[in-house]
Amino acid sequence: MDLAELLQRAQRLANDTEMETDLPRVERTLSQVLQATNELHARVTQAGTNDLQAHILLGSKGVDLPKLTQKLESLTASNSLEPLDPIEDTDVRGYLKNERENAILAVIDEANTNITTTVERQKWRSVYSEWGNMKESLLNALVGPSQQDFPDMQRQKVATELPDEPTPFSRLSYFETLYAKEITSYNESHIQGGHRTNLVATFANLAKSFDDPLVTEMWNVLYCMANETPMSRNIDPIQSRQSAPKFIQKARTYLERRYKIYMNAVTEKNLVLAKRGGIPSLYNLVCSYVGVEFQHSHSLTGLLNVDNNGKPLWPHVYYSLRCGDQAAAVQFLKESGTCPELLKLMMLKRLGDTSTSEISSTAKLEGQLKLDYNNKLRICSDPYKKAVYAIVLACDPHDGHGELIRTIDDFLWMQLSILREQENRDYNIEQLTYGGLQSLILEKYGENYFNAREKGPLYFQVLILTGQFESAIEFLARSNIMHAVHMAIALNEICLLGTPKSVMQPLLSAEPDDPAPMKRLNLVRLVVMYAKGFEKTDTAQALQYYYLLRHFKTEDRGPNAMLTCVCDLLVENCDDNMLALIFGDEDEANSNRFTGGIFAEFQTMDYDMYSLAGMVGDELSDRSNYESAIKLYYIAGHLNKALRLVCSLLSQVVHQPSRPGSMRERLTHVIQRLDASLVERKTDVQSHVMITYTTLARLMEFFDLVHAGKTRLASEILTNNRLVPSNSTEVDECVTNLKRMGPEINKVLPDVIMEAMNIVYAEYLEQRGGGGPDSGNVVDDTQNENREAVLHHLRGRAKALTNMAASVPYRMPAAINQRLVQLEILML
Structure with a gap:
């Protein structure tokens, strides 16, 4: 393409772009366009991008920028409150103007000062008033409320004289007492073999007298769902409930009736x-x-x-x-x-x-x-x-x-209404099952959705109506265990409560074979939590609740949960009053029989008060509470176990002097009761235990005589029971006798040998100081020979005691051996 053709095409293009307009046509060269571009760029850069954006924004909103700029330039700051310039004395107009402005400023300043002062005063007045109210409330809290605060309340007067035999106040409230009476009546009917009532219906009628519509409604819901004939205990309540459509129909009937x-x-x-x-x-x-x-x-x-x-x-x-x-x-x-x-x-x-x-x-x-x-x-x-x-x-x-x-x-x-049974589901369309509804209520929605903290009875009713009895009772037990425990008891008595296999499970648990989301409630743990609050003051009522746990088996302690609970009660409160309350008093005609105890009405063919006493005795013995264990073994008739513990305790205190209130004095009364029982039941005790007990009982008499200064009678006890030798030939016989006795005799043997040596040494000094050439008495040869024979016999006894101390299979204390040898040497 040549230049001529290029010029023609450019002219044709220019003619096409020409527009008919009144504006003059501007023709610029490339250099002029470049210069104009540089000037525009310089102005934009100098004005700044922010100003440019502001102008664009205001222009788009219809603001006339030139007029706005002129108005802004015409505005000036007011100088009315600025310091006044001095004027000449002859300028009357200026003087009057200044005075007027000064007066205005003075009024404004005075008003500002007054306002500030007033606000400050009111602020501190409010602060002092608030502090005073707080101090008054704190002081009132310390001294207690006045009678004027509670005009309708009468102050209870406390008696200054206590009765001779004060009884503890009951820990049961009025409503708890009503529940306990119904439980007692129910248990008595069962023990006597009468017709047992439905506890759910009984408690539902009782709840009407509580004057609490929420509690009444909860019991009505439970009664509507659990109005059933008691089932067999061999049937699992969870499985039967999930497979029975009658619970769904009962819930619908209750909602339709409402x-x-x-x-x-x-x-x-x-x-x-x-x-x-x-x-x-x-x-x-x-x-x-x-x-x-x-x-x-x-x-x-x-x-x-x-x-x-x-x-x-x-x-x-x-x-x-x-x-x-x-x-x-x-x-x-x-x-x-x-x-x-x-x-x-x-x-x-x-x-x-x-x-x-x-x-x-x-x-x-x-x-x-x-x-x-x-x-x-x-x-x-x-x-x-x-x-x-x-x-x-x-x-x-x-x-x-x-x-x-x-x-x-x-x-x-x-x-x-739209539920379908699991086996009758139509898989061509999505349907809802009973387990799905339960999961929806318990897991998907849960307590937060139903606002269970403020609307607990409503959430409880929803769980009950969906067949989740265990979860509902566990939820209610957090806020009101009184009603929850009786609901659980009532359901368990008609075999509708799902309980775990082990009583050691937490309050709410799930078994691997249970359908989701069903839980199991540990009734034993719930009843124990409730009864622990009053078992010390209202023991009879606590035992009525424990009797309801007789069907629950324990793994390691006792045949059932009832005996375990009563055992724990006695272990923690094993005093004479509690034992008399539970087991009664000893029969005067028969020392092996106790009558009048409240546990006697609960005994069956599987257990009785004597088996309970033996169980408590074993528990106390494991906890090293031997004195209380001896009492329980005596009540249970386990004389062999009682004698073992008595021997163990006697070996520790038999050599001590008797003091009022000491263990040795208490064991003296125990020995007297055991001796009376052994007259009739001596054959129930093992031979070596009986020998050990008899020996320790005789040693107690021996040390009593020693401490009383009756050494001759004490020496006769040792001689008659062949505990220590009289001469060297009897050492082997005495050692053999010790082997037939229990180890408790070895513990007290050093003190026995030591006291026997002291008796021999005292007799030796008495015989040796009884006469002599300087005494002024005429002593013939026969008397001297007799005295020498007695002294020789005493030396032989001392020698035999020393030999026995070295022959027994027991390591004698070094101090005892040293003293024995020292006394033997002094007698030579």
């Missing part, structure tokens, strides 16, 4: 609109209630089926089902003449025909209606019609039916 009461209340408040009349029936009640609910014509908007009288069809059907009257719902459908398939299905379900042909026709009809529901009714604008179909077909559990569900009762009834 809604029926609500409908009556609404119609009675609006009798004019309800237009009640005719024979009292649910059919007429539903008509009246719907008339009140749809009193305005605009309320019918969205309802598809309305009869000739202007009454909506599907609300009548829905509320008939809501209050549990399927007959009324069928009648409304018959009168309308619509939906014959649904009417037929409802009549078949109402009749409940179980023949094979009817079941197959029902299933076929139900499947057809489900297809119609999925294709058409899911988008239906009538919420009542959609709800009726969902209830009859038991489908579409995810539809919340928000237009109809207003309360928790409505929600729960709707969910219970």
Whole structure:
């Protein structure tokens, strides 16, 4: 392409871009365009990007920037409050102006000062007042409330003189006492073999006297769900409850009965609109209630089926089902003449025909209606019609039916109405099972959704109505254990409470084979938690509660949980008063029998008070409380165990002098009681135990005589019982006798040998100092020979004692050996 052709194409292009306008045409060269661009760039850069953006923003909003700039430049700061310039004395106008402005400034300054002072004064007055109120409240809290604060309260006067035998106050409240009386009456009826009442019904009637509607309602819900004939204890309550549809029907019946009461209340408040009349029936009640609910014509908007009288069809059907009257719902459908398939299905379900042909026709009809529901009714604008179909077909559990569900009762009834049993589920459509509803309430929603802290009774009722008795009672026990423990007891007595296999489980647990989300409640732990609060002051009532645990087996302690609980009670409070209360007093005619104890009324063929005493004695012995264990073994008749412990204790204190209140003095009374029992039951004790006990009893007499200074009688006790040798030939015989006795004799043997040596040495000094050449008495040769024979005999006894100390299979203390040798040397 040459330059001429290029020029022609450029001119043609320029002609095409020319526009007819009045503005003059500007022709610039490339250098001029470059210069203009540089100048524009310099102005933009100098003004700044922020100013440029501000101008663009204000210009886009219609602000005239040049005029705005002029107005801003014309504004000046007011100098009215600035310091005044000095003026000349002859300037009258300026002087008056200054005085006027000074007066204004003075007024403003004075007002500002007054306001500041007033605010400061009020602030400190408020602070001092608040401090004073706080100090007054603190002082009142320290000194206690005055009688004027509680004018209706009478102060209780405390007696200054206490009775000779004060009894502890009962820890049971008024309501707890009422519960305890019912438990006592129930146990007495069982022990006597009479007819046992239903504790759930008994406690439900008792709750009416509590004057607490929430407690009464909780018991009514439990009674409605647990009004059953007691089952066998061999049947698992959890498995039977999950497989029995009667619990679902009971929950629906309870909710329908409550809604029926609500409908009556609404119609009675609006009798004019309800237009009640005719024979009292649910059919007429539903008509009246719907008339009140749809009193305005605009309320019918969205309802598809309305009869000739202007009454909506599907609300009548829905509320008939809501209050549990399927007959009324069928009648409304018959009168309308619509939906014959649904009417037929409802009549078949109402009749409940179980023949094979009817079941197959029902299933076929139900499947057809489900297809119609999925294709058409899911988008239906009538919420009542959609709800009726969902209830009859038991489908579409995810539809919340928000237009109809207003309360928790409505929600729960709707969910219970669309339940299907696990084995009868239709896998072509999503359906809700009993376990799924329980998981929905307990796990998905939980306590936070139901605001259980503030609305505990409501959450408790929801759990009960969904068959989760154990979780409901555990939740209630956190805030009110009194009602919770009696609900658990009542359910357990009719075999409806799921309990764990081990009593050592936590309060709420789950077994591996249990269906989710079912839990098991540890009734033993719950009853013990409750009874521990009053078992010391109201022991008889505590034993009534423990008697209810006789069917629970323990792994390692006792045959059942009842004996274990009573055993723990006695171990912690094993004084004479408690033992007399539980076991009674010893029979004067028969020392081996106790009468009058409260435990005697609970004994059966499996256990009695004597087996309980032996069990407590073993526990006390394991805890090294031997004195109390001896008392329990004596009551139980376990003389062999009692003598073993007596021997162990005697070996520690038999050589000590007797002091008032000491263990040695207490053991003296124990030995007297045991000696009286051994007269009749000596054969129940092992031979070596009997020998050890007899020897220690004789040694106690020996040391009593020694401490009383009667050494001759004490020496006779040792000689008669062949405990220490009289000469060297008897050493082996005495050592052999020691081997037949228990180790307790070896513990006290050093003190016995030492006292025997002291007796011998005292006799030696007496014989040696009895006469001599300087005594002034004439002593013949015969007397001297007799005295020498006695001294020789005493030296032989001392030698035999030293030899025995070296021969016994027991390491004698070094101090004892040293003293024995020293005394023997002094007698040479």
